Amino acid sequence: MDLQLKSKTAFISGSTQGIGSAIARQLLAEGARVIINGRTQEKVDEAVANLKRDNSSAKVSGIATDFANTDEINKLLSALPEIDILINNVGIFDLKDFSELTDEEWYRFFEINVMSGIRLSRALLPKMLSRGWGRVIFISSESGLNIPENMIHYGMTKTAMLSLSNGLSKLTKNTAVTVNTILGGPTYSEGVAQAVEQIAQAQNITVEQMKQAIMQNTNPHSLIQRFIEPAEIASLATYLSSPLSIATNGATLRADGGTLQVI
Template sequence: MKIDLSGKNAIVTGSTGGIGLAIASGLANAGATVTLVGRQQRSVDAALAKLREATGSGAAHGVVADVGTMEGCQALIAAQPQADILINNLGIYGAREFFDIDDALWEEFFQVNIMSGVRLARHYAQGMRERGWGRIQFISSESALNIPTEMVHYGVSKSALQGLSRGLAKVLAGTGVTVNSILPGPTRTEGAVQMMSDLAAERGVTQQEMEALFLKENRPSTLLGRFASPEEVANLCVYAASAQASATTGAALRVEGGIVESIM
C-alpha cells in the first residue's frame, strides 16, 4: 500500500513536538503540505526545522496561535482558511486529585481539549463538504474509555471528544468527508518522559523502571507492555487521512497497546 497525499493541505494542532509533530512528519512524508501550529514562534520554528530535516520536504508552514482559545482559532483560520486534512491533536493533561480540580481547571480542559476541535472542525468541515473530500481526526485517548482516577478531568474531556467525533461523522455522512477519533495509550512524548522522570526521582528508581511501574500500577491490562513511540501513533493517523481509508468514518481507532478490556 502506497499512501499518496500529494496536493492535500493538512493542519495539525499542537504539533511542535510529540504525537503532533510525528503526525505532521508522517503526512509530509506522504506528500501533504503541512501546517504546524503552536503557541510560540520559537517552538514552531524549531518544529519546522525538525520536520524539514526528517522528511526533506519544504512544503510545510507554521502558524503561531493558541487554538485553545477562540481568538487563537480565529488567527489560525485567517492564516490558513482551507484544509483537506484537519488533525485536532492539541490537548493538555496532568495528574490531579479529583477533589482538588476546581472549576477553573475544569473549564481550561474543556476549552483546550474540546472546544479547540469544535471551533476548527466547524470551520474547516464546511469547505471539505463543498469540495466533496476531507479527513478530520480528533486525537483522543484510551483514558476516554478507562477514566483514570488520577486524571478524571482529562478522561472526561477525551470522552467528550468521542461523542463529538461520532456526531460530526453523522452530520457529514455521504459527503466524502470522514471523521474519526484516534485513541493512543501511554506514549513516549516529551511530556510523558518528563512526567516519568519526575516520578522516578520521587521513588528513587530509573526512568525505565518507572515506566514499567507506571504501566503495572496504572495500566495493568496493557498487552504491549511498554510505552508506544509517537511514530507508532502517527502511522495510524496517516492511514486514516488517506484515500485508502475512505470507508472508515465515525470510528474510534485504537492504538493503545491493548489496554482497553474490550474486543469491540
C-alpha cells in the first residue's frame, strides 16, 4: 500500500533510538523526508548514519536538542524547515516512590514530556493549519490511564498528553490537519532492554525469563503476553501520518497489546 508520504517532511522528537527511531525508519521507507532528534550531536550523527546505512535512499537529517534546555529548543524551532508531520515522542521515565519525588523532579518530567509537545505544536500546528494539511501525533502510554504506583510522575505526564492532543484536535475543524494520540503498551526499547538485562544478570536468570516475569507481575492482563516491539508502535504512527488517515482525528488509539481493560 502506498501511504502517499513521498512529498512529506516529518520531525520526530527523541528519535535516535526506541519508538522514535522505529517511526523514522518506517517513514523513510515510505519516501518521506525525516528530521530526527536526540540530546547530543554524537547520538544524532550516529543515528543518521545507521538509518542511511540501512536505506541508501533515505532523506534523513538530524538536529541535536535537549528538551530540558529552553535555549536549545528555541534554536531547534528556528532551524526547522516547513514540517508536515510532527511526532511528539521525546520522553523520560524512571521508577521511584511517590514520597521520594522532589518538586524539581516533577517539574523536570513535565518540562520534557509535556512542554516539549506544547512548544513544538505551538510553533508548527498554526503553519499546518494555514497550509490546510498536517499531522500531529503524540506518543503517550497506557500508563497515562493505568498509572503505575512507582511511576506516578511519568503517568501524570502521559495523561497530560491526552488532554493536550484532544484540545488541539478541536482547532483543526474543516481542514486536512489531524491531531491524534497513540497509547503504547510495554515496549522493548533499548532503554528497557538494558534495564531488563541488568536485572536478569543480578538475579542469575535469562533475559527471556526476566521478560516473562515482568509481564506476569506488572501486566498480567496483556493479551499478547509479551513486550511490544518499537516497530509495532511505529506501524500505527506511520499510518496516522499518511493522507489515508484523514478520517481519524481527535482520537486516542491503543497499541498496548491488550493491556488496558477498557472498551
